[in-house]
Amino acid sequence: MRVEEFLRNSARLHGEKIALVAGANRLSFGELDAVSDRLAAALQRAGLEPGDRALVFMDNCWEAVVSIFAILKAGCVFSPINSSTKPDRLSYILRNCRARAVITQAKLEGIVEAARPGSSVDCVIVAGAAGESGKDVMRFSDCIADPGATPRHGGIDIDLAMLIYTSGSTGRPKGVMMTHRNVEAAATSITTYLENTSDDIVLNVLPIAFDYGLYQVLMAIKIGATIVLENSFAFPQAIFDTILREKVTGFPLVPTMAAMILNMRDLRPGFLPGLRYITNTAAALPVEHIGRLRRLFPGVTLYSMYGLTECKRCTWLPPSQLDVRPGSVGIAIPNTQAYVVDDEGRKVGADVVGELVIRGPHVMQGYWEDEQATARVLRPGPHPWERVLHTGDLFRTDSDGFLYFVGRKDDIIKSRGEKVAPKEVEAALHACPGVSEAIVFGIPDPVLGQAVHAVVVVNDPALSEQVVIRHCQKNLEDFMVPRSVSFTNELPRTDTGKLSRRLAADEFNRQETEMAK
Missing domain, CATH: 3.40.50.980 (Rossmann fold)
Structure with missing residues (x-):
């Protein structure tokens, strides 16, 4: 199916129903x-x-x-x-x-x-x-x-439908090529496990230039649901008012938005009674935040997911598993296979860290006119007719096959000869009372090779570097404990709202250079 047929079909089935709400503008299908x-x-x-x-x-x-x-x-x-x-x-x-x-x-x-x-x-x-x-x-x-x-x-459906340009955090942005068939496969898979119906009303504050935000529109149109567009989450209370007024049932968010919600002091559990589900992707929610969100939204189903632009979505954690495996990003989405391989491309067993590989009809066709970059990530699969996506992300599985994100290959910090996954340190920091958000990266050290440095946003102004480090010492192996901590009012983000380790490191280096002058 071509993507424009999403709209044609819904217009035929739900012609008078409101398809789109954007401010004062309301359009039927x-x-x-x-x-x-x-x-x-x-x-x-x-x-x-x-x-x-x-x-x-x-x-x-x-x-x-x-x-x-x-x-x-x-x-x-x-x-x-x-x-x-x-x-x-x-x-x-x-x-x-x-x-x-x-x-x-x-x-x-x-x-x-x-x-x-x-x-x-x-x-x-x-x-x-x-x-x-x-x-x-x-x-x-x-x-x-x-x-x-x-x-x-x-x-026809193998024609190119869209080019989504990556954020370009490691260089010039690359155009991810997705056919109509790719888009339809991803949208069908996601709406299946979310159990979406035409009765859903989805509020989207995420930029539609960001594939997470874009797919809210495409999926809603596909199933005959209503999409409510807002431009930002800068004023959360106004968004909550819209959710109540429009009787919203689905609310996609990213960790930054979750942190903002959890920092609000006047919210009472169940304050959005019509909400059916919340989704999260872009980055994993800290386990501490998952627990607090569930207490704040009792009866609302929370979907923890993982994906990347090159295939839209990779995994989802069935909500019944949140209590059992709160740190997991789940299993492969329907009609997809996800597995972990070593440096030679061989599948590894449980608890062995390797690169996540995705096989499915939603995997991109490649990067626009960039054969070298395409060849690095799309490699021969189990069968001679296919290529599979090597994500560049490090994962492990548990004994039941559930996946756990460890970190980006490029993000791993090598300290004292040990490999430190920033995400594990960040998880400990998020559990520290008074810390709202945290990001971790390596800085050059003449003895250690790299030292672990943390940048945190706090909601307790009395929190000190020593308190944060002591908390980490109690919860992490010694080589993983940050050697230094700096404080900021806001962590840097990409255009799509993701926290950026590279930008945080660049800002730290700039400040260090200024201080050395």
Whole structure:
């Protein structure tokens, strides 16, 4: 199935039902289908052909959802770009994928114009109070004005549907290629274990440029559920008010949001009575936070999951296992296989740390025009007709086959000849009274090779470095205990909201350099 069929099918089955809520804007499935048809026809009139790439450079607004489905209906490939993206990065993406079109908002039009020189872009569509239309700049409102416009194309499900650009934490961003079949497989698997139905109402504050946020939209449209879009979690109480007003049943979050919720002092257990489930991915929730969330949301099912852009989702922990294996990220999602291998690619037994490998129909096709990077992660699988995804993440399994995240290969700290997984140290730090968030990395040390350093956010201003280190000494092996601790009001994050070890280390090094002057 092609992804635009998600919308066509739901419009046929649930035409009058509200599909999308974004601020004061409410669109039914029938309206969303019709408006995206009009925009798709406008893209085709502008000269876009099947397979051409088009960027959706917007925040979480109704026009962004319309744009995604319009691009697909035109037979093209969409690439969602975070609205915080700066001109240099946007320019690189435009040139890298040779985009023909950009759909954006008036407030972002200047960034697009700054990034366009040297690109293939010959069509810009601007939503909002844009300037004058021209040959290659069109108003969004004009593009959706023709009620009789209907797009035409003859694509199939192995065609490319989207390019999701990675955060680029280790270099230039790479475009992850996902076909319609990849997307459909991932969406079907996830909605199966979440037990989603058309009765669900899902609130999404995550950027739709982030695949976790994007799939909330795609999955809701696929099953005929309602998606409620918000732009941020900066004001949690306002989000809670929306959850109550819209009768939200599903609430995807990331660990940062969980930490914010748990730091709020005036919340009482059960304050969101209509909520059915909460999901978490992007990074594992600290075990301490899982327990506190369950006490704050009694009766709400908590799904702990793990995934990466290259295959969307890898594992999920059945909620019945939370008490038994709170530190696990679970088992392979439906219609997927996940296993751990050594450096030679051989499967390892229980409690042996190795690299996680994913096999399934949701695994990406590769990185856009980057054969070397693709070959590093997509390698021959158990059968001659396939390639499997080597994630670069270190895992172990228990005796029952449940998976536990150990760390990124590149994140492992080598101290005193021992290997330290930052996640294990961070888990101990999160259990320290007064610590809200923590991140750990290695710093050069003439004796140890690398010393473990922790950066923490606290909710107790009296907490000292000595107290934190003593707590770790009681709960960790000696070589894992941080040698130093620094305090901050906020940990650095990528554009998608993930805590960034690299950015934290860069900031630490910058501060050290300044102090040495």
